[in-house]
Amino acid sequence: MVQEFTRGQVASHSSKDDLYLIIRNKVYNASEFVDEHPGGEEVILENAGRDATEAYEDAGHSEEADDILVDLFVGELSANPDAWHPGAVVETSRPVTGSSKQGPTISQLRKEATDPAPNGLSSFLVRESFQETELVEKTCISHNVVICRFKLPQSNQTLGLPTGQHLSVGAILTQPDGNAKEVIRSYTPISKSHEAGYFELLVKSYPKGNISKHIASLELGDKIRVRGPKGAFHYTPNMVRHIGMVAGGSGITPMLQIIQAVLGGRSNGDTTEIDFIFANAGLEDILLMERLDALAEMDQGFRVHYVLEKPPSQWNGRVGYVTADMISELLPKPARDVKILVCGPPPMVRSLKISFEDLGFEKPLAADNPGNQVFVF
Ligand SMILES: Cc1cc2nc3c(=O)[nH]c(=O)nc-3n(C[C@H](O)[C@H](O)[C@H](O)COP(=O)(O)OP(=O)(O)OC[C@H]3O[C@@H](n4cnc5c(N)ncnc54)[C@H](O)[C@@H]3O)c2cc1C
Ligand code: HEM
Numbered sequence: 001m002v003q004e005f006t007r008g009q010v011a012s013h014s015s016k017d018d019l020y021l022i023i024r025n026k027v028y029n030a031s032e033f034v035d036e037h038p039g040g041e042e043v044i045l046e047n048a049g050r051d052a053t054e055a056y057e058d059a060g061h062s063e064e065a066d067d068i069l070v071d072l073f074v075g076e077l078s079a080n081p082d083a084w085h086p087g088a089v090v091e092t093s094r095p096v097t098g099s100s101k102q103g104p105t106i107s108q109l110r111k112e113a114t115d116p117a118p119n120g121l122s123s124f125l126v127r128e129s130f131q132e133t134e135l136v137e138k139t140c141i142s143h144n145v146v147i148c149r150f151k152l153p154q155s156n157q158t159l160g161l162p163t164g165q166h167l168s169v170g171a172i173l174t175q176p177d178g179n180a181k182e183v184i185r186s187y188t189p190i191s192k193s194h195e196a197g198y199f200e201l202l203v204k205s206y207p208k209g210n211i212s213k214h215i216a217s218l219e220l221g222d223k224i225r226v227r228g229p230k231g232a233f234h235y236t237p238n239m240v241r242h243i244g245m246v247a248g249g250s251g252i253t254p255m256l257q258i259i260q261a262v263l264g265g266r267s268n269g270d271t272t273e274i275d276f277i278f279a280n281a282g283l284e285d286i287l288l289m290e291r292l293d294a295l296a297e298m299d300q301g302f303r304v305h306y307v308l309e310k311p312p313s314q315w316n317g318r319v320g321y322v323t324a325d326m327i328s329e330l331l332p333k334p335a336r337d338v339k340i341l342v343c344g345p346p347p348m349v350r351s352l353k354i355s356f357e358d359l360g361f362e363k364p365l366a367a368d369n370p371g372n373q374v375f376v377f
Contacts, residue, residue: 003075007051010077014049016041020074022051024181028072042365054168054230058186060346123160124152130170130225135218136198145204145250145287146216147190150224155197163193163261164235164254166377167228169201171214185211186230188253188377190288192260202287204250232370233341233377235261237270240339244331245276246322246352248344252278252287254377255343259292263299271301275331279307279322279348283315305330322348324355334360334373343377 005020005027013020019031021044034041039059047055124131137149152159161167166188172180191200205216215224235258243262245255255276262272280286292304306317307326318326332338340361342352353374357363362373369375 004078005075006078011049016045016048019044019048021047021049022077023053023056023069025053025077026069026073027075027077028069029074030072033068033072042369054184054186057184060349062346122154122157124157125160125167125226125228127228127230130227132223132225133199134223135220138218138220141202141287142284144206144216145202147200147202148215148218149191149198149200150226151198152196158194158196159189159191159199161189161193161199161229162234164233164258165229165231166254167226168230169211169215170225170227171211173210173214183210188257190253190256192264193257202250202253204287231377233375234370237262237265237268238272240272241335241337242273242275242332242339244327244338244340245274246279246327246331246340246342246344247276248279248348249281249285250287251343251345251377253343255341256288256291258341259295259302263295263302266299266301273332274302276302276304277307277322277326277330278304279309279344281309283308283312322352322355324358327352327355328359334362338373340374341377342374349376 007022010020010022010027013029016034017031019029019034021028021030030037030044034044037044043055043059124133133150133152135148136151139147141147159167166186168184169187170182170184173183175181187201187203189199190202191198201215203212203215205212207213218224243258245258247255255278259274259276262270262274276292278286278292286306286308289306296302296304307322308315308317308319309321311317311319331340340356342349344352353364353376356374364372364374364376
């Protein structure tokens with residue numbers, strides 16, 4: 001018979017030698033695996049005793065990683081909601097390393113959730129629970145990309161998402177095996193963070209995707225469930241002198257959020273320079289090209305450099321994959337007041353990390369450490 005664990009019980013296994021994780025409602029003993037994890041031990045330690053489903057999904061793990069999970073399986077998460085002991089989880093939600101990234105306490109979360117946004121408007125998102133929001137506008141911008149506008153309950157409410165962070169969309173979806181499963185994925189709104197009454201998501205849908213396909217199939221008036229904010233990175237004006245960005249495909253969304261914040265903050269003295277390499281397969285895959293070009297034309301401190309794998313015949317931009325030479329030519333050189341932001345498909349991210357290290361950028365600490373010189377969303 002399969003053993004059942006409460007969240008509290010899992011939380012008590014949070015040391016390096018005795019380390020359990022919850023992934024997709026299953027419990028895994030990762031004690032023997034920590035040292036050999038290809039993504040580094042820090043990320044596993046930071047999730048010790050906790051539900052690591054979103055972190056695991058966000059890292060874009062392969063089927064080989066799922067196969068390793070089978071060997072680490074020790075039981076199922078108890079389905080009994082009474083078995084949820086928030087106190088126990090908060091106690092052990094601190095990373096077991098000396099890292100400074102501590103999990104917020106429940107009282108901090110409640111305070112953040114109810115505090116008004118800086119501009120005095122109330123904010124919508126709640127970190128620990130899903131909220132419903134209604135689709136009020138849907139624009140197809142290509143055969144597989146939609147921009148969806150969701151209404152906030154009050155017209156003077158903002159989403160409450162710090163610049164650089166994202167939210168989670170959750171839905172119960174029927175899987176190919178016929179079973180229903182809760183799926184949660186991350187999205188970065190492309191609307192400006194201070195916009196009141198609504199927010200917008202740009203979503204690229206994949207034929208075999210879960211949430212992306214679900215969002216693409218929504219009709220006006222349908223609702224989705226969102227929670228947040230999520231993410232370790234928080235942009236503050238002039239935090240560095242120069243930001244270099246590399247994104248692939250729908251990885252544009254966190255970049256756009258930061259570009260809009262920097263350019264929108266010029267009148268308040270934000271002088272941050274931005275160079276952005278945007279990599280795509282073909283010309284028709286470049287999302288929001290008009291908006292990016294208009295922003296670059298308007299602002300001397302923002303430059304966008306397109307790279308295409310399969311360019312049309314009349315193409316003046318760069319061609320191929322993003323290489324170390326391209327980075328060295330187009331992005332700022334390593335320096336204390338330079339930050340690199342990366343968002344794209346996992347194989348692209350893996351190869352970029354190597355290029356940045358070869359070019360002399362600092363080796364990233366834990367995957368989501370906001371202090372990383374090269375930060376991956
Ligand atoms: C911080 C962060 C912010 C993000 N913001 C956005 C955003 O604003 N907009 C957006 O569209 N996405 C964004 N993503 C990606 C998003 O979270 C999902 O991973 C994506 O929508 C696919 O989810 P899914 O549930 O549809 O597919 P999944 O269930 O994850 O995958 C099922 C299948 O879909 C296909 N698939 C999924 N992803 C890819 C891919 N990248 N390339 C090729 N095939 C794929 C594969 O066949 C895969 O087996 C973000 C991701 C992160 C980590
Ligand atoms: C027991 C659970 C886990 C297993 C079995 C596992 C397994 C793996 C494997 C096999 C890889 C190599 C790439 C791949 O095949 O996908 C990988 C990479 C990675 N993992 Fe995990 N992982 C686990 C938990 C986590 C968690 C909780 C995180 C949190 C963020 C994480 C973050 C990463 C990252 C960022 C990489 C990419 C490293 C790189 O290419 O630079 N993993 N993992």
